[in-house]
Amino acid sequence: MRIVCPFCGERELGEFTYLGDAKPARPAAGASEDDVFDYVYLRDNIAGAMSEHWYHAGGCRAWLKVTRNTLTHEISSVEPAAGVGAAKVGA
């Protein structure tokens, strides 16, 4: 499997580290215990297109949001994760 890093270009899998599901969003302050439990512990086991976080540890060290089909490993999109390229945030 190869991932096309938006900063570095196409690279082998060995340069990347997998974090997991990119979907969970931190609940607002004061959210119920169930919502927080869900956010911290519960993950969907998706067979198909999944949004994931990958880290280009052996390259530019940017966090990426990758849409990957867990059945075929086909990657349909790669984009910088929120906050990557700190200079652009709020620019």
Place this chain on the structure above:
Amino acid sequence: MAEFSWLSRSPLEHALVVGAHGARDVASGISLTEVRNFNLIQIMARRGKGAELASAATARFGVAAPAVPKAVSASDVTLIWSGPDQFLVLSKSGKHAMDILSHAFSQSASLSDQSHARALISVAGAKARTMLAKLSSIDLHPTAFPIGAAAATSIDHTSVNFWRGNDRPDGQPVFNVLVLASFAESLWRTMLDAAAEYGVDIGLSEELG
């Protein structure tokens, strides 16, 4: 209180032996040279300050800092892309040092002195590309990786900053590798093994060329 006297040494001080290595029945196809005594500063833009850093860098170095994986050189410095909104400043020892640069970029960036945290290895010669192909998955064909191309990548599972410098006077390509000090000896030995069959000329430069 204990008194310390800091002495900077190359991480390759023990591993590097100047001279011929590997095959002797062929003309040396690879030069492996460690370059010592350089200043290396990592510069990263602060939040929302990318444009400000870019103009400060142009004013300071006389060339624009690379926004894509490239290495650009001016008379006394090489700026090497190392990731989004960040680059490395490589210069001769004492030239673009931390205390000087920290003033120039105090408004727009965070700086980190890496001068003694990395080893700089130059791989050159007719077989340099062939030898590096054993260790790297980057496409080093001249059309894909021309002079000035750079990559933040891994060689033999070791993170490096890698770029192609100007060709040698004899027309052979030069590839430069910046590796973290604690990984330098391991990578050096891996490179020696990969290069041995082509005949290696091991060298040492006390100054950035």
